[in-house]
Amino acid sequence: MTILSTIMPPSPVADAALHFAQPLWLGAGLVVCACLIVLFRRCDRRRDADLSQLIHPRFRLCLTNGLSPRLRLLKRGLWLLALLLAFVAIARPQKGYEWHEVKRKGIDILFAVDTSRSMLAEDLKPNRLERSRLGIVDFVARLGGDRVGLIPFAGSAFALCPLTLDYDAFRESLNALDTEIIPRQGTDLASAIVEAERLFDESGNNNRVLVLLTDGEDLEGSALEAAKAAAKKGMTIYPVGVGSPEGTTIPLHLPNGRSDVMRDAAGQVVRTKLDEATLRTIAADTGGLYVALGRGAEGLDTIYREKLRLVPQSDLNQRMERIPLERFEWPLGAALALWLLEFFIGERRRAKPARALPSAARRVTLMVTGALLLLGLQGTGIAAEMPTAATDARVVYNQGTELYAKKEYAKAADSLRASLHTQDLALQQRSYYNLGNSLYRTGQAALEKDPEAAIKTWAEALKAYEDALELNAADADAGYNKALVGKKLEELKQQQKKDQKDQKDQKDQKDQKDQKDQKDQKDQKDQKDQKDQKDQKDQKDQKDQKDQK
Template structure:
């Protein structure tokens, strides 16, 4: 674990001590010269107090030591681990969001898709104790995230949701209901389960097939809420093109008019004995919350992970005591010393306030501010400047690597995340290794053959190391199984679920190319059957932090020909 929050600031301790001692000795020498110029030394000695003629060696040492303690406190010493538990209660909810081309229609402003994403964000923000999973669907459905409490991941995928995500044009509601039900069945939290479907209801499959899927979901104990978007009058579909924007046409060249299908959505809700919120309703997120109010929620305890315990107080206290001691001794030297003594006391109080405020607060900095504004390239440059100025702490390296990753510069992010992944701070190490796994998953997608296999192997190793730090992390387990499966696919090992062959305990190539000894599965990990269910049910892509790859997918035409 890092010994100091600001390792680069530890040099302040000897520098401050040396500065204080030097200033006091220089001041004493100047005072001696002034006294010498006043006249005969014996006469002057009778006129000034004895303390004015003595060298302030003891006082300089005491105040120098006080300054050294203050410098150490400013560097933020920390050791020991403390953990905090956050308790909340909630249900498990899967949000199935329509990402078909028809959602680009503008009969709702600015578009059906934008309004749907807005309501989804409001629902997630209002459901503080609930866990959410995200499914995007069009001609087929895609699991974007497992059921998680990670709001930042949910927000990221919502931001990048568009028709290019799914890769299969058209619209299939029955598949979505089946996959949402399967995903909810994997949750063993003990709370009630709900599937919230936000769509325009324009599907190109038999209504009976959708109703059968809804009834089966109800029999499985899943509460279904359908939320409509669009208008019955309909609208054309704007499609981006090289010329700007054109209107969607069918295979015969006729301009497509997409219409909101309320009867179908209402029939599905009735078959599932669920709730239906029409497109004309206002404040849809609040209505969904009311529809889910009867769900049974269980209390959860979330471990926020190990945190470093600040110890700056152990150095502030002696620094303050030494300064106060100098004040008391100065008062005994005579009334003429009261003003300097008061100044020393005021400086000590100011020092205490400054150190307490600085060491007790988390650093924000220019890089943090830019990252929050989603200016990832500028944030990476700011973190890099801090590193060049001597701040090589694991937190800064992690922030630098994550900013590079978010900016799309995955190759450059590897070095910083690798260094942060060796930190003794368990929280920083886990996050760095998790993001490092994302980098290698991204490389695996972008390459082929042997290069892809090596990238997936490195991703497996990164997530394995992350799971050693936090064995109970659902997201790390998920990505570990996914990377393992992709690695097997590249090596021709078949399409079975991750871990299904029992090879997870075999040694995996480390990013450096070295071999490491086999290790047992971390406690609490997914068993092969669960991993196979997840992979086969999800058919999901790995978490794409930047969302850029989502924009590059070209949706395939559905078998029925209708691709909106």
């Protein structure tokens, strides 16, 4: 148990270094913000696709004219920045520190672990030593404010981890335990008790608890005397029996990869047994409790619940501790401010009221107009040379129809496309209709030379007729032309498929004929080779007969 008590008001100390107690939250914030950006973009594309299916593009332009993409982007940027600052606050930024006096209460617990070779016996899985190690880890996880230490022993003992509050350091020392850590083999319980007594004397605490994990085979025979001497100094020993009274063999793993069991000098198999009698006597002499470790380390759980939890805690020490100052309120306040600002920003543009020209500007305008009129009286060519402010969509439309009448269908289609950029829906409808006519004629001209281009152009014409009908469903001419172009387009596609199939059939027939010709040539060659071989054989036979004669 750890208690914080401040004797004097803490005085903050300036510290230029800003650091984070939990920096992993910064990375998490960046990942979340990146995922949200991707999600926003996907939602925008999905919304645009849905709107394009529900609303004609020209109507959509009129409906969304008041929305501002820049304001929407600004709102999202403020919202994401606020979210990132919230993650910064969760990461606990710290800057500066103050001093507090720390008083600690608790007990001192030493764990003495047998590391002799008998602890390699496998009557407890995976073996006695590993089961003891896992039990101690679970036991220490329950403690809070109690100092712990570690003493390995075999033929001798030493302090591997002195009494400490650093449980991570204790666990690292515990993981280093093995049967080779003490070169001198054997089981000397007395040496472990004496080493524990030395560590307790250095700490000066009255609550002295020693948890002794061993199989109880005291080969030196002086454990009882050492336990009685320790009891006089206030030490309580809790022996934990590791293994089974029936005994088992000790496995050995040879360097050549083979396995065997430990044998004595006469070659007899050595069996290690749990000596519960000695351990019970040690517990009785020191006021402790003997328990068997068990397959799930239940013995250590019993010691904690029935004994150590009830031990009175004493003041161990006190010291001044530097406590960092939390600064999470800075990014958190900024995040709340940004969220509030984002809430009050709208997505629609503000209408700009028309303002009258100042009187001076009005006078200048009148003067310029008058001058232009005078120049117009003097010469008729000057006004015609001045560029217009904007091109009228109707003029472009008329140009397109004139080009159509001159049978310049490609140029007519370009002009009619340009005339679509207008808010006049009636003009748009006529532009779409005449655009369909121009595209149909363009495709018709390309039908003989390039059927694929004709198919593409007629598909565009069909789309133009559909757009014209969306703007005016009662246009009978657009409906008739749409049906006509659709029928011709389908016939052309079918003809293309048929032509492609015929070409494929012709190619297959040619390939089959080529294969047959190759086969015939090969057969003729084989026949010729056979005939040549026969002629050679006959000539050889005739020569042999002549030689015999």
